[in-house]
Amino acid sequence: MSESSAVVQVRDLVKEHGHGESRVRAVDEVDLVVPEGQTLAVMGPSGCGKSTLLHLMGGLERPSRGEVWLAGQRIDGLSERALARMRRRSVGFVFQAFHLVEELSAVENVELPALLAGRSPRQARRRAGALLERVGLTARARHLPSQLSGGQRQRVAIARALANEPLVVLADEPTGNLDSAATLDVLRIFEELRSAGQTLVIVTHDERVAATADRLVSMRDGMFVDDTRLAGFHPRGLGGLIGLEG
Numbered sequence: 001m002s003e004s005s006a007v008v009q010v011r012d013l014v015k016e017h018g019h020g021e022s023r024v025r026a027v028d029e030v031d032l033v034v035p036e037g038q039t040l041a042v043m044g045p046s047g048c049g050k051s052t053l054l055h056l057m058g059g060l061e062r063p064s065r066g067e068v069w070l071a072g073q074r075i076d077g078l079s080e081r082a083l084a085r086m087r088r089r090s091v092g093f094v095f096q097a098f099h100l101v102e103e104l105s106a107v108e109n110v111e112l113p114a115l116l117a118g119r120s121p122r123q124a125r126r127r128a129g130a131l132l133e134r135v136g137l138t139a140r141a142r143h144l145p146s147q148l149s150g151g152q153r154q155r156v157a158i159a160r161a162l163a164n165e166p167l168v169v170l171a172d173e174p175t176g177n178l179d180s181a182a183t184l185d186v187l188r189i190f191e192e193l194r195s196a197g198q199t200l201v202i203v204t205h206d207e208r209v210a211a212t213a214d215r216l217v218s219m220r221d222g223m224f225v226d227d228t229r230l231a232g233f234h235p236r237g238l239g240g241l242i243g244l245e246g
C-alpha cells in the first residue's frame, strides 16, 4: 500500500447495482485514503452513493471494480468467511436504525461482538461494562433496547461498535433518527473518540455532525466533488458544553 499510515484506502472504486436498463453506478471511480486518527465526514444528496461507499469500505459489499485496503490488507477479494472475520475484528459499524438485538439487554448487545471474536465471557462483560460507562449508560446496562430512548439506543450501538477496538468506526447517518438533544450526546461521544485518536468515517446530512470532523468530502452521483480539511475550524470544547446524561 502506498500510504503506510492509511487505515482505509480505496482505489478506482466502482460499484454498480442492478442489471441492464436498471443498472445504477452508485460509486464511480472513487479514490480515498483515510489516515489513522482522522475523522472524515461524508455528505451529499440522497442516492449519491454514501452508504454504498461506506459498505464497500467495511467489506459489507463487494466492489464491481477497484480495490479496498484495510490497514495494509486488500480485502475486496477475501472469501466470505475471511471477510466476516475481518469485519468483526477491525470494523465497527453504526447505523441510523441502531440494529440492536431486541432480545438482548444493552450490556449483552455490547459484549456480543467480543464473544463472537472469541473473547472469554468474563473479558467481554468487563469490556462491555467499561464501554457503557464511556457512553454514559451504566445505569441502563440491563435494559432491553425497547426500554431505551433513541439516543440511548444509539449510544449502546456505538459502544457495541467499539467492542473489539476496531481500526475504524463507520457510521451511516448515526443521528438520522435522533432529536437535537440526543444528537448532541452522540456528537460528544464522537468528539471523545476523535480526541482519543479513533479513526472514524461518518456519513451525515447534519452540518453539526460534519463540523466535528477533521475533513469533509462531498459526494454527488457516486463521485467526490469536494474534499476539505476542517482542521482549525474544529469546535473545540464542544464536549464541555454538552451535558451527557443516562
Ligand SMILES: Nc1ncnc2c1ncn2[C@@H]1O[C@H](COP(=O)(O)OP(=O)(O)OP(=O)(O)O)[C@@H](O)[C@H]1O
Binding pocket: 017, 018, 024, 025, 026, 044, 045, 046, 047, 048, 049, 050, 051, 052, 053
Ligand atoms: N441494493 C441495491 N440495488 C439497486 N440499487 C441500489 C442498491 N443500493 C443502492 N442502490 C442505488 O445506488 C445509489 C446509491 O445508493 P446509496 O444508498 O449508496 O445512497 P446514499 O447516498 O446513501 O443515499 P441516502 O442519503 O438516501 O441514504 C442509489 O441510486 C440507489 O438507488
Ligand SMILES: [Mg+2]
Binding pocket: 050, 051, 052, 172
Ligand atoms: Mg444512505
